[in-house]
Amino acid sequence: MQVRSPEVVRLPSQLTVDYTKCTGCRICELACSAKHEGRFQPSLARLKIIRYDDLGIDIPNVCGPCEEAPCVEVCPVYAMRRDPISKMVFLDHDKCILCKSCVGACVNGVILLDTTEMRIIKCDHCGGDPECVKVCPTGAIQYGPISSATTFERHGKVASYLREIEHSAETQQSDGAS
Amino acid sequence: MAAGGYTGRILRVQLGEGNFKVDKLPLEWIRDYIGGDGFAAKLLYEEVPAGCDPLGSHNKLIMSTGPITGTLWPMSGRTVFVSKAAQTGIWGESHVGGFIGPELKYAGYDMLVIEGQSDKPVYVLIEDSNLQILDAGKFWGMKTHEVTAAIKKEHTDPDIQIAAVGPAGERKVRFSSLIINNARAAGRTGMGAVLGAKNVKAIAIRGHGAVEVSDHEAFTTLAKAAHMRVRTNPQAQEMGKWGTWILTAVKQEIGELPTYNHRTGVFSGWEKLSGDYIRPRYTISDRACFGCSLGCKKMNYVREGPFAGTLGEGPEYEGLMAFGSGLGIADYPTTLKANQICNRYGMDTISAGATIGFAFEAFENGLITTKDTGGLQLEWGDSQAVIKLLEMIGKREGFGDILAEGSRAAAERLGRGTEQYAIHVKGLEVSGQDGRTHRSIALGHATGARGADHLRSLVVVDQLGYEKVAADRWGADKLPEIIDPYTEKYKATAVVESENAYCIRDTLIVCWYSVSWPPIFWMNDFADMLPLATGEKSFGDVKNLTRIAERQVTLKRLFNAREGITRADDNLPRRFTHDPMPEGPGKGQTVDLEPMLDDYYRLRGWDLETGLPTEKKIRSLSLEWTKKYAPSH
Ligand code: SF4
Ligand code: SF4
Ligand code: SF4
Ligand code: SF4
Numbered sequence: 001m002q003v004r005s006p007e008v009v010r011l012p013s014q015l016t017v018d019y020t021k022c023t024g025c026r027i028c029e030l031a032c033s034a035k036h037e038g039r040f041q042p043s044l045a046r047l048k049i050i051r052y053d054d055l056g057i058d059i060p061n062v063c064g065p066c067e068e069a070p071c072v073e074v075c076p077v078y079a080m081r082r083d084p085i086s087k088m089v090f091l092d093h094d095k096c097i098l099c100k101s102c103v104g105a106c107v108n109g110v111i112l113l114d115t116t117e118m119r120i121i122k123c124d125h126c127g128g129d130p131e132c133v134k135v136c137p138t139g140a141i142q143y144g145p146i147s148s149a150t151t152f153e154r155h156g157k158v159a160s161y162l163r164e165i166e167h168s169a170e171t172q173q174s175d176g177a178s
Numbered sequence: 179m180a181a182g183g184y185t186g187r188i189l190r191v192q193l194g195e196g197n198f199k200v201d202k203l204p205l206e207w208i209r210d211y212i213g214g215d216g217f218a219a220k221l222l223y224e225e226v227p228a229g230c231d232p233l234g235s236h237n238k239l240i241m242s243t244g245p246i247t248g249t250l251w252p253m254s255g256r257t258v259f260v261s262k263a264a265q266t267g268i269w270g271e272s273h274v275g276g277f278i279g280p281e282l283k284y285a286g287y288d289m290l291v292i293e294g295q296s297d298k299p300v301y302v303l304i305e306d307s308n309l310q311i312l313d314a315g316k317f318w319g320m321k322t323h324e325v326t327a328a329i330k331k332e333h334t335d336p337d338i339q340i341a342a343v344g345p346a347g348e349r350k351v352r353f354s355s356l357i358i359n360n361a362r363a364a365g366r367t368g369m370g371a372v373l374g375a376k377n378v379k380a381i382a383i384r385g386h387g388a389v390e391v392s393d394h395e396a397f398t399t400l401a402k403a404a405h406m407r408v409r410t411n412p413q414a415q416e417m418g419k420w421g422t423w424i425l426t427a428v429k430q431e432i433g434e435l436p437t438y439n440h441r442t443g444v445f446s447g448w449e450k451l452s453g454d455y456i457r458p459r460y461t462i463s464d465r466a467c468f469g470c471s472l473g474c475k476k477m478n479y480v481r482e483g484p485f486a487g488t489l490g491e492g493p494e495y496e497g498l499m500a501f502g503s504g505l506g507i508a509d510y511p512t513t514l515k516a517n518q519i520c521n522r523y524g525m526d527t528i529s530a531g532a533t534i535g536f537a538f539e540a541f542e543n544g545l546i547t548t549k550d551t552g553g554l555q556l557e558w559g560d561s562q563a564v565i566k567l568l569e570m571i572g573k574r575e576g577f578g579d580i581l582a583e584g585s586r587a588a589a590e591r592l593g594r595g596t597e598q599y600a601i602h603v604k605g606l607e608v609s610g611q612d613g614r615t616h617r618s619i620a621l622g623h624a625t626g627a628r629g630a631d632h633l634r635s636l637v638v639v640d641q642l643g644y645e646k647v648a649a650d651r652w653g654a655d656k657l658p659e660i661i662d663p664y665t666e667k668y669k670a671t672a673v674v675e676s677e678n679a680y681c682i683r684d685t686l687i688v689c690w691y692s693v694s695w696p697p698i699f700w701m702n703d704f705a706d707m708l709p710l711a712t713g714e715k716s717f718g719d720v721k722n723l724t725r726i727a728e729r730q731v732t733l734k735r736l737f738n739a740r741e742g743i744t745r746a747d748d749n750l751p752r753r754f755t756h757d758p759m760p761e762g763p764g765k766g767q768t769v770d771l772e773p774m775l776d777d778y779y780r781l782r783g784w785d786l787e788t789g790l791p792t793e794k795k796i797r798s799l800s801l802e803w804t805k806k807y808a809p810s811h
Contacts, residue, residue, distance in 0.1 A: 020463070023464050023465050023466035023470075023473040023475075024465055024466060025466035025467070025468065025469060025470050025471065025473060026277075026468055026469065027250065027405070027469055027470075027471060030249070030250045030469060031250060031398075031402075033388070034250055034394070034398050037388070038394055039388040039389065039390045039391075039394065040248055040249045040250060040388060040389040040390070040391075041284070041386075041387065041388035041389070042280075042284070043284065043385075043386040043387075044388075050336070051277075051336075053326075053359045053360045053361065054323065054327070054360055055477075055489075056462060056463045056465060056477025056489070056491065057463060057477075058463075058465065135250075135402065135405065137405065137408075137409050137471035137472075137473070138464075138473070
């Protein structure tokens with residue numbers, strides 16, 4: 001039996017994130033839900049801002065950039081596919097059997113199951129004209145071609161920042177500070 | 179849905195019975211009060227009886243939002259807590275940014291009303307329609323950041339928004355606050371004590387629903403354009419960079435940086451409390467409240483010195499003033515540390531700093547000694563004494579127990595003429611302004627419904643050279659006097675008109691920094707936006723909005739009148755009216771309050787002698803219903 005090897009593709013345009021610029025304002029979540037749901041409902045936004053109020057950092061989680069897309073790999077019925085031209089991952093709602101595998105597989109945790117309407121919700125990059133990028137006041141989310149290096153760098157930065165904070169938290173504790 | 183933007187529901191938590199109750203939002207409230215502060219004023223007037231003990235079971239804690247809370251409109255993430263104030267016994271309100279207001283809307287409620295009293299420590303969980311009053315025995319005694327983390331962990335949801343009472347609120351420190359998610363404070367008037375007295379440690383809110391406006395497309399387009407106005411406004415960009423710290427230099431320059439307990443308006447050490455100094459040395463990230471494209475919040479970290487390792491947001495300009503210049507301390511880390519203690523214990527920075535300033539000055543003048551303080555020397559500029567006192571207040575230990583009552587009550591307890599150093603109006607300590615070098619704020623401090631308030635009617639246009647804005651708003655014929663900070667003339671006009679606009683701001687609810695400094699949005703912008711949000715056409719008329727604002731100001735006044743407030747209480751500390759500003763650009767200035775008060779009452783339609791709303795005014799604002807709730811004596 002042949003094992004399907006993960007499809008690695010070159011990505012023309014992707015959402016990219018610079019968490020150091022993000023203020024955690026969640027305007028992007030609002031605008032995303034406004035555009036796709038016709039109402040203001042961040043819980044159904046196709047991206048998610050994780051706010052760490054104790055550390056003072058805010059990290060946008062968006063769809064991609066995934067050169068190997070686990071949601072595509074995991075989908076048993078090929079409902080989650082790549083657009084052959086834009087390479088963007090999209091969801092074919094008619095095929096979806098709501099198995100929820102992609103929800104768990106998404107590395108960024110931005111595929112949602114809307115339990116009210118029983119449907120999978122996923123970023124469609126606004127068809128190449130991302131609303132979240134336009135409304136973001138700080139440039140923390142951008143859209144364009146990227147090299148994979150940026151992605152790794154982003155995660156590296158978060159890790160080193162967290163280390164510094166952890167260190168300072170320890171110092172604080174050993175000081176017995178309030 | 180009642181009208182666009184609203185959820186149409188009021189959630190009541192009945193602690194005595196251990197129940198929840200969902201009421202319909204009365205439709206006529208929308209037309210007459212819009213939301214936020216307005217709804218809360220109506221409910222408080224009707225339901226909290228005159229003369230009741232703010233810390234007793236008859237008082238209620240109201241959390242209120244507005245029609246655009248949770249939408250894309252810029253800076254609309256704010257919410258208000260209203261109660262009969264623990265600190266002053268009169269109208270109490272405290273606004274807060276962050277994310278908790280929108281969360282309440284997404285959970286499906288416009289307002290939350292906490293009633294009665296629990297006999298054991300509890301916390302309230304509101305998760306859409308999952309409503310629970312849960313045991314908080316294990317959380318009692320925790321600082322606000324600890325209980326916040328513990329509740330998030332308990333419910334394995336980092337997105338729960340939490341309003342927490344700290345040790346100060348538990349011990350009913352009169353100026354204790356509610357702290358939302360570590361660093362956003364509903365600071366003033368003692369909301370922490372009100373909730374603490376009810377035995378409620380925290381309110382935890384999580385919502386997954388939506389806010390739907392009346393005309394989604396048009397509203398969204400306007401909101402996006404409004405965001406662009408914020409993003410391209412040069413002063414807003416500066417505010418985003420420096421936060422409220424930008425004010426230190428401005429205040430110093432105009433001689434209005436309260437220093438040594440408001441004795442003077444210039445501080446030699448101001449530079450170390452300015453944005454230019456602080457940001458490059460201490461700031462590690464910029465943050466924002468919900469839906470804000472300005473982002474004035476700063477996360478800061480102290481790398482060395484006695485407060486090394488302190489990591490926290492803030493303080494605001496007011497905190498820099500309260501713990502910096504106000505106490506003669508030219509050291510940012512001290513103010514950050516003091517601010518953090520206040521956040522963790524749940525205390526208002528302005529009142530905490532001012533009450534310590536009161537003690538410092540009384541000590542300096544020999545009216546209190548180490549016998550009162552338990553051996554502690556109190557001296558201007560002593561950081562360690564400030565930190566020590568803050569913890570003593572938070573724990574109500576020793577001398578801290580007296581200061582925990584606030585400066586007015588502490589002076590009453592101590593006697594010996596100390597009251598001359600209690601710088602308050604109606605029991606609320608004066609914020610970081612000085613009427614001697616900014617006459618309109620003298621009137622604002624004196625007439626503010628909650629006491630010496632800098633957020634309900636502070637005019638900035640008269641002070642920072644916005645000549646054109648002033649001419650547009652108040653008429654070119656009133657220039658130059660109306661923008662001259664050293665004259666009483668026309669100041670009531672500027673105060674009343676600003677107070678009206680801020681009233682509408684507080685019904686929506688949007689941030690101070692979207693209307694005031696810089697002046698981006700004003701009444702006409704709200705009149706353009708509100709009909710799209712709500713579908714209520716009458717909100718499109720500035721005249722009608724002005725009437726709603728007048729109604730709200732007058733209703734709060736009637737609430738205070740019912741508690742015995744009259745013109746005699748609309749006063750200022752002698753310091754501002756009798757001691758000339760000793761130095762700086764405004765050297766020699768004092769406030770002549772009475773003529774401004776006359777003008778203010780005239781414009782408001784209140785009686786000149788009593789300072790109370792006239793019958794005619796009450797009728798014209800459709801406030802006759804208040805009579806039904808008047809005290810029966
Ligand atoms: S939920 Fe739908 S799209 Fe996701 S993996 Fe299952 S079938 Fe595919
Ligand atoms: S690209 Fe569009 S769909 Fe995707 S998160 Fe941004 S706004 Fe939402
Ligand atoms: S709009 Fe931009 S700055 Fe605001 S939360 Fe989203 S990514 Fe962060
Ligand atoms: S300006 Fe500051 S306080 Fe106001 S909403 Fe924005 S971040 Fe919050």
